[in-house]
Amino acid sequence: xxxxxxxxxxxxxxxxxxxRNKTIKSKVKTMIKKVELAVAEGDKAAAESALKxxxxxxxxxxxxxxxxxxxxxxxxxxxxxxxxxxx
Numbered sequence: 001x002x003x004x005x006x007x008x009x010x011x012x013x014x015x016x017x018x019x020r021n022k023t024i025k026s027k028v029k030t031m032i033k034k035v036e037l038a039v040a041e042g043d044k045a046a047a048e049s050a051l052k053x054x055x056x057x058x059x060x061x062x063x064x065x066x067x068x069x070x071x072x073x074x075x076x077x078x079x080x081x082x083x084x085x086x087x
Contacts, residue, residue, distance in 0.1 A: 024061050031057045032079065039082045047083045054079055 002008050031054035038047035055076050062072035 021066050024057075024064065024066050028054075028057050028061050028067075028075075032075065035079050035083065039086060042086065044083075044086045047086060051079055051083045 002011060031050070034050040035047060035054050038050050058067065058072045058075050061067045062069050067075075
C-alpha cells in the first residue's frame, strides 16, 4: 500500500477512471451485440437502427481515449459491412 499522499490519491483516481472505462466498454459491447443479433435474424431495419446507435457509442468511446481511433474505425467498418450484406 502506498504511504505517500500523492500516491494514495493516484490510486483513488485510477479506480474512478477504471470504473468509467469499464462502463463505457460494456456499453459498446452491448451495442455491438445488438447489431450482430439483428444481422443474425436478418432484420435489416432493426440492424440499421442498432448500427446507428453502435457507431455513436463507439465514436464517443474513441473520443474519450478508451479505444484507439483505428480500433474504433475497424469495429464500425466490420459492423457496417455486416449490415450492408443483408440487402
